[in-house]
Amino acid sequence: MEIIIFKIFLVLALFLLSITIAAYSTFSERKVAAFMQDRIGPNRAGPFGLLQPLADGVKMIMKEEILPASSNKLLFILGPAISMVTALMASAVIPWGPDITIAGTKVHLQVADINIGILYIMGVVSIGVYGIMIGGWASNNKFALLGAVRASTQMISYELAMGMSIIAVIMTTGSLSLGNMVTGQSGWHGMAWNVVLQPLGFLIFLICAFAETNRTPFDLPESETELIGGYHTEYSSMKLGFYLFAEYINMFLSSAVISCLYFGGYNFPFMDIVQQNTGEILFAFICFLVLMTKILFFIFFFFWVRWTIPRFRFDQLMNLGWKILLPLSIINMLITGTIILLNQ
Amino acid sequence: MQSLTNRSKLVSNKKMTLSERLYIPAILAGLRITIYHFFKKKATIQYPEQQKIHSKIYRGKHVLKKDEQGRENCTACGLCAVACPAEAITIVAAERKKGEESLYREEKYAAEYNINMLRCIFCGLCEESCPKDAIYLTEIVAESNYDRNQFIFTKDMMVEDTETKGRIDVSDRRNGIRQGAV
Numbered sequence: 001m002e003i004i005i006f007k008i009f010l011v012l013a014l015f016l017l018s019i020t021i022a023a024y025s026t027f028s029e030r031k032v033a034a035f036m037q038d039r040i041g042p043n044r045a046g047p048f049g050l051l052q053p054l055a056d057g058v059k060m061i062m063k064e065e066i067l068p069a070s071s072n073k074l075l076f077i078l079g080p081a082i083s084m085v086t087a088l089m090a091s092a093v094i095p096w097g098p099d100i101t102i103a104g105t106k107v108h109l110q111v112a113d114i115n116i117g118i119l120y121i122m123g124v125v126s127i128g129v130y131g132i133m134i135g136g137w138a139s140n141n142k143f144a145l146l147g148a149v150r151a152s153t154q155m156i157s158y159e160l161a162m163g164m165s166i167i168a169v170i171m172t173t174g175s176l177s178l179g180n181m182v183t184g185q186s187g188w189h190g191m192a193w194n195v196v197l198q199p200l201g202f203l204i205f206l207i208c209a210f211a212e213t214n215r216t217p218f219d220l221p222e223s224e225t226e227l228i229g230g231y232h233t234e235y236s237s238m239k240l241g242f243y244l245f246a247e248y249i250n251m252f253l254s255s256a257v258i259s260c261l262y263f264g265g266y267n268f269p270f271m272d273i274v275q276q277n278t279g280e281i282l283f284a285f286i287c288f289l290v291l292m293t294k295i296l297f298f299i300f301f302f303f304w305v306r307w308t309i310p311r312f313r314f315d316q317l318m319n320l321g322w323k324i325l326l327p328l329s330i331i332n333m334l335i336t337g338t339i340i341l342l343n344q
Numbered sequence: 345m346q347s348l349t350n351r352s353k354l355v356s357n358k359k360m361t362l363s364e365r366l367y368i369p370a371i372l373a374g375l376r377i378t379i380y381h382f383f384k385k386k387a388t389i390q391y392p393e394q395q396k397i398h399s400k401i402y403r404g405k406h407v408l409k410k411d412e413q414g415r416e417n418c419t420a421c422g423l424c425a426v427a428c429p430a431e432a433i434t435i436v437a438a439e440r441k442k443g444e445e446s447l448y449r450e451e452k453y454a455a456e457y458n459i460n461m462l463r464c465i466f467c468g469l470c471e472e473s474c475p476k477d478a479i480y481l482t483e484i485v486a487e488s489n490y491d492r493n494q495f496i497f498t499k500d501m502m503v504e505d506t507e508t509k510g511r512i513d514v515s516d517r518r519n520g521i522r523q524g525a526v
Contacts, residue, residue, distance in 0.1 A: 032382070035381070035382045035386070036378045036379075036381050036382050037381070038381055038384055038386055038387050038388075039386060039387070039388055040386050040388040040390075043390075203368075304375060304378060304379065304382075305371075305375070307378050308371065308374040308375050308377075308378045309371060309374060
């Protein structure tokens, strides 16, 4: 019973965390953008502009809700709903810290430690494409449709290379569970991170993560300069807000997955020494903070790249995905397999 | 042929090397530039709270000067209106009546002195042409407005309010014009 209450509490906490991080990502995106362009950025709402997400949210809700007359009403509403729900669902398998004891039983600090965690994430993220595709199609607008077609093409293309690079990690870990993948990286005093063992795989996964979240340089689905707003051209009010929000939650999720797969999740250098000297709850809390630091760094990295690299052309995008990343990820898989075979 | 700026670069169509085709060194170099700007001092001036320090000879809103006894200098000679390249100045002259000696310095004065601030280019030719030391550009920034009609600045908006606000110091511009520096 206590465990169920704890899990419900965890779900709620995770929901709030995702929403808060997404809201403050919008703020910090603007802030980081401004800083990188030698500006200051929003600083009027509250101290340092910290209430800006609130103001943006109020603005989004107060705006007029427009359903285009020629749109398919049901699908038009379904689009952002799918995007938001899948974005929120996927973080359920992220391990937030080592096991803690509650009412005498060991509990994973994870909403659901299913043994196919990484497959679950891949699956849920793939459903997210439907949100964009349906939204773009239902808008009955050529820009929205073009954006939606671009989004689905891009996401399907890059999912392949992403999956292949994950397979290499699965081969070294021997498990599909994210919890096992993270605990598998706790060797060498918590420094046996997969990024050391799989540098090429990490690079491929990172590039694919950018493409999957529709972030620059892969933001072709919503490229404002070419397609007005891409798939969300016709959207207004909170439905638009949901699309934008889902993108930021996806970014949070991608950062969490990158941290867990390649940067040791909640493992940190000399964690075994820290573990011996601190209590269980405190240690779990430190681990959680370490993971959050890694996630926040990668969210920052997303912003950082956005203001560095310009957008790809569509044929360049397809070339990179199919002719470079996919073969590279297969080669990476082959090398990993050979090394594992030779070590046996 | 000699180039104008010495900044032109020769373009070559050579094949890219492997490290260039990987793009990763170039991307890392780009990331280094953006993070350098991230920590750089910001150029923003938080306008209403902070204000940019103008140069001493900044050309802002006009002032119609009065002399030491508080009499308007302007005699409505119209030289400023003639000198104005944007044709922003219109003057209606009037004759000084008996009893107005404390208001106007000479026998003729400007009954109306309008500057259309939408036309004005703040070149300062009006003050250079003025023989009576009557018009100067000040450091005050000409205020913005939502209504086009409000941009025609009338005499009462520009004449020095010596009683309540005191005199506006234009000595830097006056000296600058005399030395030919402005």
